[in-house]
Amino acid sequence: MKWYVVYTKPKWEKRATEQLTRLGVHCYCPMIKKIVERSDRKKKIEVPLFNNYMFVQLAEKDRNKVFLSPGVVRYLFWLGKHAIVKDKEIEIIKEWLDVGDTATEISVMQYQIGQKIKLHSGPFCEQNAIIQDITKTHYVLILESIGYVLKVKHQ
Known part of the structure; x- marks a missing residue:
């Protein structure tokens, strides 16, 4: 089965994941802890x-099940087709979240x-990236394999 990317209403990611999981859909919504003042x-x-x-993992014939959650808006498309995420890319995200904030080891000052x-x-060892921006406090990298932006704090 393939992993599809689902677009949700704002602030509905966690609720939609819980609702779809209760309906038997294999879902993954990566969560991080954040300190707010x-x-x-x-x-x-x-x-x-x-x-x-x-992210939802289901058979192509069951794709409409996601719309049973009122928080789901639509599937994400890439080049006119449903966006599909590889199992390895989901595992990379899970590993990164399990390891914590070790990405600060990356140094790109000479680039x-x-x-x-x-x-x-x-956690993104051996992944290709494009340097998008270098600020006073962060490096901004585009991870090519998963198409996301990684913001890395200076040490």
Whole structure:
């Protein structure tokens, strides 16, 4: 079975995942912990890694099942076809989230914006990336294999 990318209503990623899981659909919504500042305190919350996106693994004939959740808007398309994510790419995301924030080991100071690089450490080891931006506090990399942007904090 293939992993498809589903676009959800804002703030519905977790609820849609829970609803579809109860219906027997194999879902994955990568979550990260984030500290938010309230007026009187700091609070640790869990938020989706990819806003408005979740992954579903199902047979092609069962693709309409996802619309049983009111939070699902549509499937994501790439080049006119349903966007499909490889099992290996889902595993990379899971491993990265299990390892935590070790991506800060990546150093790209000697590189130029637009240059293609291969990461040699961290959870995305051996992945190809394009340097999109270098700021005072972060490096912004585009991971070619999964088509997402990785923001890495300077050490």
